[in-house]
Amino acid sequence: MIKALMARWKQGYRTMEFPSAGLMLPPRGLGLPKLKPGRLEKAAAACPYGALTAGEKPGLDMGRCIFCGACANAAPEAVEFTREYKLCASGRGALVITDEDFRRAESLGAGLRRLFGRSFKLRQVSAGGCAACEADCNVLQTIGWDLGRFGVQFAASPRHADGLLVTGPVTKNMELALRKTYAAMSSPKVVIACGACAISGGPYAGHEECAGIPPEIPVDLYIPGCPPHPLTILDGILRLIGRVE
Amino acid sequence: MKVEHLSGFDFGAAELDPSIFFETAASRLASGGRALAYFALPEGEAHRLVMAVGFDREGRIEVYSTQAYGPFRALTPSFPQLHLFEREIFEQAGLKPEGHPWLKPIRFNTPGAVPGVADYFTVHGSQVHEVAVGPVHAGVIEPGHFRFQCHGERVFHLEIMLGYQHRGLEKKFIGGPDGRSLHYAETLAGDTTIGHGWAYCGAVEALSGVNVPPRAQILRGIMLELERLANHTGDLGALAGDVAYLPAASFCGRLRGDFLNMTALVCGSRFGRNMLRPGGVNFDLDAALIHELKLRLENTFRDVQSAVSLLWETGSVADRFEDTGVVSKEAAEGLGLVGPVARASGVGLDTRRNFSSGPYEGFTLGVSGSGDVYSRAYVRWLEIQKSAELIAGWLDALPAGPVEAECGCLKADSAAVSLVEGWRGQICHFALTGPGGKFRHYKIVDPSFHNWQGLALALRNGEISDFPLCNKSFNLSYCGRDL
Ligand code: SF4
Numbered sequence: 121m122i123k124a125l126m127a128r129w130k131q132g133y134r135t136m137e138f139p140s141a142g143l144m145l146p147p148r149g150l151g152l153p154k155l156k157p158g159r160l161e162k163a164a165a166a167c168p169y170g171a172l173t174a175g176e177k178p179g180l181d182m183g184r185c186i187f188c189g190a191c192a193n194a195a196p197e198a199v200e201f202t203r204e205y206k207l208c209a210s211g212r213g214a215l216v217i218t219d220e221d222f223r224r225a226e227s228l229g230a231g232l233r234r235l236f237g238r239s240f241k242l243r244q245v246s247a248g249g250c251a252a253c254e255a256d257c258n259v260l261q262t263i264g265w266d267l268g269r270f271g272v273q274f275a276a277s278p279r280h281a282d283g284l285l286v287t288g289p290v291t292k293n294m295e296l297a298l299r300k301t302y303a304a305m306s307s308p309k310v311v312i313a314c315g316a317c318a319i320s321g322g323p324y325a326g327h328e329e330c331a332g333i334p335p336e337i338p339v340d341l342y343i344p345g346c347p348p349h350p351l352t353i354l355d356g357i358l359r360l361i362g363r364v365e
Numbered sequence: 366m367k368v369e370h371l372s373g374f375d376f377g378a379a380e381l382d383p384s385i386f387f388e389t390a391a392s393r394l395a396s397g398g399r400a401l402a403y404f405a406l407p408e409g410e411a412h413r414l415v416m417a418v419g420f421d422r423e424g425r426i427e428v429y430s431t432q433a434y435g436p437f438r439a440l441t442p443s444f445p446q447l448h449l450f451e452r453e454i455f456e457q458a459g460l461k462p463e464g465h466p467w468l469k470p471i472r473f474n475t476p477g478a479v480p481g482v483a484d485y486f487t488v489h490g491s492q493v494h495e496v497a498v499g500p501v502h503a504g505v506i507e508p509g510h511f512r513f514q515c516h517g518e519r520v521f522h523l524e525i526m527l528g529y530q531h532r533g534l535e536k537k538f539i540g541g542p543d544g545r546s547l548h549y550a551e552t553l554a555g556d557t558t559i560g561h562g563w564a565y566c567g568a569v570e571a572l573s574g575v576n577v578p579p580r581a582q583i584l585r586g587i588m589l590e591l592e593r594l595a596n597h598t599g600d601l602g603a604l605a606g607d608v609a610y611l612p613a614a615s616f617c618g619r620l621r622g623d624f625l626n627m628t629a630l631v632c633g634s635r636f637g638r639n640m641l642r643p644g645g646v647n648f649d650l651d652a653a654l655i656h657e658l659k660l661r662l663e664n665t666f667r668d669v670q671s672a673v674s675l676l677w678e679t680g681s682v683a684d685r686f687e688d689t690g691v692v693s694k695e696a697a698e699g700l701g702l703v704g705p706v707a708r709a710s711g712v713g714l715d716t717r718r719n720f721s722s723g724p725y726e727g728f729t730l731g732v733s734g735s736g737d738v739y740s741r742a743y744v745r746w747l748e749i750q751k752s753a754e755l756i757a758g759w760l761d762a763l764p765a766g767p768v769e770a771e772c773g774c775l776k777a778d779s780a781a782v783s784l785v786e787g788w789r790g791q792i793c794h795f796a797l798t799g800p801g802g803k804f805r806h807y808k809i810v811d812p813s814f815h816n817w818q819g820l821a822l823a824l825r826n827g828e829i830s831d832f833p834l835c836n837k838s839f840n841l842s843y844c845g846r847d848l
């Protein structure tokens with residue numbers, strides 16, 4: 121017992137402040153992209169996922185991007201990745217980065233905010249990805265991040281959940297389980313698509329084995345990344361319930 | 366034919382007459398060989414069965430192949446380690462292994478197959494009952510379906526049905542390498558990005574004949590060992606959590622993140638994405654980064670030591686860990702288990718030693734155990750110490766020079782077997798090229814492919830309440846197995 125107490129003392133208090141000024145992705149990390157329009161052809165040709173469009177309406181679709189950096193390596197004069205981690209959006213279209221300002225995720229309406237703002241329980245369904253998104257959701261539950269202090273927790277049953285957080289491209293083999301989980305949740309309920317796979321299929325877009333999130337399950341929050349950094353996930357969830365502006 | 370790990374070879378020379386093929390395979394497996402891969406290669410209307418066998422003691426690989434037009438002789442009755450390979454051949458190519466005890470689907474990807482709906486092993490009798498869980502579980506984890514066949518609290522057998530994560534990866538390599546191939550490898554199992562990424566790069570490098578510069582090899586070693594440190598530390602924390610020993614659980618959960626952040630310091634991604642490229646690596650370390658990494662490694666390792674030592678000194682932890690989920694050495698060898706799980710049962714296989722190359726020349730690590738949860742935990746602690754020592758040594762003596770070499774076209778009609786000791790165990794990528802030097806077939810064997818059956822064995826005669834603990838002590842990948 122005394123050893124456990126000594127270890128506790130040595131390990132110290134390790135929960136990070138959030139949000140706090142100056143928080144950024146690591147120096148080599150790839151965050152919010154910045155485009156320099158008009159010279160995107162070379163960068164677009166380098167993207168293996170068609171996430172970059174040159175021409176009339178240039179844009180980088182963060183929903184399809186797996187943040188591999190191939191475009192910025194091929195044409196550093198056209199695309200730049202900043203260390204900004206606030207990447208979440210409320211609409212699918214808002215994930216497309218153009219030369220206009222990026223519109224960050226908005227919070228739920230006042231009614232839902234009153235319901236979920238102080239206590240928000242999430243059921244996570246893992247549906248065909250590589251399990252890195254799951255790992256970065258799990259990390260939010262460790263003492264370093266302490267998701268619980270914001271009143272947000274992962275619930276063991278859909279019956280106890282206010283929100284559904286989906287990861288993976290939704291394989292055909294998981295489609296039914298996802299539908300059943302959603303149906304088992306009581307209304308009102310919100311849906312979060314976490315990671316490039318859940319948003320667009322990610323690296324598996326177009327695979328015949330993948331079905332995607334069915335249209336009957338409407339998404340309220342998009343968290344881009346492959347996988348998204350825990351900072352990005354936390355920021356998105358807290359924005360959704362109106363805990364950060 | 367004999368093959369060297371990590372060098373391309375002429376595949377045509379591996380062909381044998383069918384009867385000789387099965388005799389050879391059986392005699393080699395009986396004399397200490399272990400199947401690294403066994404699959405059906407499409408050839409026009411027909412198929413060719415290909416088997417790669419590893420001889421761990423000599424660090425040698427042999428490859429045999431034979432034409433197959435229909436049913437073939439199952440070797441599973443004599444060599445249980447082949448059970449999943451033969452089922453996979455049946456599911457993927459429709460060739461029936463005659464005499465296989467049970468051709469239960471693996472990935473439920475054939476027309477009409479419904480995931481989780483298949484014949485499964487059942488136990489009958491009064492007071493026998495069945496508990497079903499999944500595919501959606503209570504925690505934030507991957508999907509799988511489990512059925513416990515029980516008598517009271519006692520588990521006679523655990524039926525495991527997976528396939529929910531199947532997203533059609535292997536066939537997407539065919540026609541490559543292209544801009545996506547490496548990403549497929551990196552996302553085979555997200556927590557093994559470096560392991561699978563390296564196995565892929567190794568195969569491409571072997572087929573193109575490029576030599577990876579020494580500095581790049583060491584940088585890869587650093588990343589692979591960081592991956593091992595993060596996952597082993599996380600596993601020890603999760604094991605502590607499952608026996609309700611919260612101090613070690615919460616310390617290790619945080620420390621795992623510290624290792625991931627060290628990985629991110631090198632390449633920007635906590636999982637090592639974008640670090641590797643065929644021919645070398647994308648990121649180098651300068652003096653300042655080396656200094657920072659050394660400092661972080663020292664501090665984090667010290668904290669891990671203090672957190673993990675609590676486990677061994679706490680009676681209630683030892684009481685739950687000891688004698689729970691025992692897998693005997695015979696069973697581990699028979700099933701072809703790999704990685705820390707096998708080492709905890711006393712099987713001396715470690716790719717870093719048995720098939721050592723690059724930065725692992727001269728690698729040694731003696732491990733043995735009694736096959737219970739305690740051994741599987743303790744082996745991880747031994748490996749954590751070794752990985753920290755390796756990284757510290759490499760950071761002190763990083764060779765100068767470039768970190769990448771130009772990787773040219775792949776040799777036509779060739780093959781390569783690439784092995785890497787990922788944190789879960791041996792990873793095998795078997796790449797074959799066609800006449801144009803493009804992938805004609807690509808076979809992936811994740812360590813979990815071998816090890817899931819080990820978990821079922823560990824549960825035999827245990828209690829349902831032992832399941833979370835046994836499961837964590839294996840911590841297998843669903844996506845790596847389902848592909
Ligand atoms: S970083 Fe995104 S947009 Fe750029 S090449 Fe990779 S996937 Fe395409």
